[in-house]
Amino acid sequence: MNFDFNDEQREIKSTAREFLASRFKPEKVRELAEADNPYDEALWKEMCELGWPGIAISEEHGGQGLDTVELVILQEELGYVLAPSPFVSNAFAGLLIEGAGSEEQKARWLPGIASGEARGAAAITPDAEPIVGAAQGASILVLNEGEGGKLVEPADANLERLDLIDTTRAYFRVSADGGEPLPGDVAPAVDKAMVALAAEQVGIAQRALEMAVAYAKEREQFDRPIGAYQAVSHRLAGMLWDTEEARSLTYFAAWAADAEPGSLPLAASMAKARASDAATSVTNAALQVFGGIGFTWEHDLHFLLKRATVGARMLGSPSRHRERVASLVGLGAGGATR
């Protein structure tokens, strides 16, 4: 048993950390978040050159053929810098087509998704209101409906841009009457997507924790760094607890996705619920540590808080995932929930 990254995975992580730190500096993220289109095509091209869009897509379809763990590593790092990028939406489309598409559909769409040259976007949601990042500019849309899914050409779909609090991503409501059904079961792909999103939430929590800890060491009140006061330091210890617990659950779910698929449904919902709660509570707690300055637009924290809050709703709210957990751990089917 080895619950840690192997050398190759470490390499992916450190390359991603380095690349993203230089490309998505806080001032760049702010610039994109305040622009109408938060996606920078030149940066997307660079990610494509690194082979990221195809990381978890099979080699026969032009991807790197790696597992959900590697996808999760990238997604955590993307969350850590809060990169505005169509990456995750494209990855979701890849997961759904690879998981549930026909051979013909896979051959047609996956190479473009893997290279990033003809990216996809997926609306995956058990919620009534589908939201999908990065639908604009996508070559193919994948809509998840109940147990199934369908492929829709962007020209045949109704795209309505949503004006959400998180402006580091472009969100849309998508609807389409027609479309080409995916013949397979989308459930495992949807679960993997949840795990990828959970990883993003872990990255956001980690970043907010580090920012708050650094501030608590330097900010002085009553002649001491505020981090010396237990009211503050215990809050920060709690933030570490939230972040690490979410991380353990997310990494396990990522491993289970490919190595122990029977455990995936429960593990995915546990990870998504816990990581969403962690990201929202840690960013909120960080705001309290920063005090007034954390409430200002000029401080970067609010971008993390807003992405965490929207991310918690995507692919099912924490309450919905806990309801699924309750059924899967032995309470049986419950009634209707939010």
Place this chain on the structure above:
Amino acid sequence: MDLSLTPEEESFRDELRAWLEENHPGPIPQGGDQVQFEFERAWQRKLHDAGWAGVSWPKEYGGRGATLIEQAIFGAELARAKAPRPANVLGLVMGGPVVIAHGTEEQKERFLEPILSAEEIWCQGFSEPESGSDLASLKTKAMKENGGWRITGQKVWTTFAHEAKWCMLVARSDGDAPKHKGLTYFLMDMEQDEVEVRPLRQITGEAEFNELFIENAYVPDENVVGGEGNGWMVAITTLMNERAGLGASAALGLSQALGELIDLAKQTGLAEDPIVRDKVARLAIGIEGLRLGAMRALTATMKVGIPGPEGSIAKLQWSSTNQALTELAIEVGGEEALERDSMWAYRYLRSRANSIEGGTSDVLKNIVAERVLGLPKLR
């Protein structure tokens, strides 16, 4: 990343599981504390005879030399089988490892085997009425006397004191030295008139713990561990002697309790209540988080020698989850769960101590803040 067991780990687990199936002593017999203790002593003897006592101890000292992962498997399998605890748990987990790490050859020869066989029970004399979290402020005095020491003072929260032959005792041997420097670690014979044991009744009604009143008790020089003045360092290694697999077995115990809670909710018609369901799911997630965090900590410890940050929060996770679980059981179980002889009432009350015993949650948060996050100390 590979969370499956290696073939060696699997065969370790299978061998243990088969042995437990054949040798499980059955439920703890009724008849009071003494009957239960003798039952646990017999159980440990059985474990020892088959080479399952002291799994983490090196083979040369009578242990099994198990890896950290195997120790975790051991803890989890015992919890899974609902096996009783071995009688001499403090000797196995703390006393033996301290003697192995800091003891002389004579001490290893003298003390280790009777710990494994449960022939000699060990207790721990660290805390005092005025020294709880601030252990290094302890006041129990050790005065030099020809060839040995005379100990005077008071200790508290001493589990198994009434059964114990040996007490791991930290006392102040040099009143003039700075507080962490003037301490010495002794192995005190409990069978002397100068040591009085008084049981402490706790809120559950039972008496797991004791007070020790020590009036001029004698300890020969050969029972000093780690040398005069090194008591703090020796005590710290005992406390830091991470009980590998603790998280794994604690998580297993909790998931068994969660299973019972789910049955209770079904019996009382609350299995479909959305709030109960949400709380059960939170518990299930917390338990799984503890289990996985323990596995990450084990991996980190095997690689770099110390557990990562996830290891330092395991005790916090366990105590808060166990408390929340028993609170929900009281809520779900209704009036019957509140009756004085109810199992849930007992667990609810007993779990109140979880956030105090073995390091209070408040102090653990200080430790996480200072050592993991590097925040400044208040002191």
